[in-house]
Amino acid sequence: MGIISRGFGGRRRESVPGLPPGQYLTHDFPVLSAGPTPRIPLDRWRFTITTETGDKTSWNWTEFQALPAEDVTVDIHCVTKWSKLGTTWRGVSLDTLLEDVESSADYTMVHSFGGYTTNVPMEDLLDGKAWVAYKFDGEDLEPEHGGPARLVVPHLYFWKSAKWVNGLQLMGDDEPGFWEAAGYHMYGDPWREQRYQGD
Template sequence: MQTRVPPGQTVTDGFPVLHYGQVPYYNDMSKWNLRVFGLVNEEREISYKSFMELPRQTFDNDIHCVTTWSKLGNVWEGVTVREVLGDLVIDPRARYVMLHAEHGWTTNLPVEDFLRDTSFLAIKHNGERLTPEHGYPVRMVVPHLYFWKSAKWLRGIEFMADDKPGFWERNGYHMYGNPWEEQRYDFD
């Protein structure tokens, strides 16, 4: 029987808050949008109102932070990546995605990880709307990778041909971040 906890992780009942920089607070949601751009047939900007009208699903998963904590049995409400993309056509040259968040924060993913059925854009965690500290209004959730890949305060999805490091990857974190292989840091 496989454990739900990757090597080097410790289970927590809490939901630690870790981030770099300021927490954004939104007073006027009419100014929030999600931009989809790069190697796609047409760039899009999805307003908060339009995003909130997309069909939602419930997702159950475990999450694993690079700082060695794991939180088991999370219940999220959110929108699938495929629902967000809709009829958008992704250029076949697009092999990577860069997630863009507030304050210039970014993280990279292979496109196949981004498009997995288990990847989604969350608006609620355990029945409660996300708090600003946990990514309100929308955060990416990619549960099979370390949690830094689940960008808080998501504002953009860029499809790219070549991989390039995001914020934490430029600062020594692994380019992929598989918790089962303990791909935490890459200081080479």
């Protein structure tokens, strides 16, 4: 017959101009996790920035909620190849959190409840590029998506946007976090398709 059905071979993936290379568009919000989902009572939540000299700046949940918040709409790109466009978040800019922190560190290690870590250069957290977000799509951030609060660094692959964040260690030298130590790229720019070490 010469007619080849296009209906087989798996779910068709939507091709959208403007997606980073190798990505496909999704409209749901896949949950990826490397371990049990921690349930953090708000009265035990704390976010601490530790400088390279050991100085600490810390907020409990009430203090954190009192900080000026921003509403942002951003595209997110997971290294497992899904992208989600126009996601809306509310959170505190890292510019605000780092405003009164004295440091000359060029690198940071993001820490989470449950032990997850990921490294992000300092300049990628500043100038309106990153937030500690506690609302998604107008609702409190669910534990499966990183609630009570997660990092959102949308210009890097989403494994850098650590769920359940509880701190930031400022560092003079770059060091690998959880996935970077296991083979993923140290920086993770989706537009340069920096998925694995050596990409």
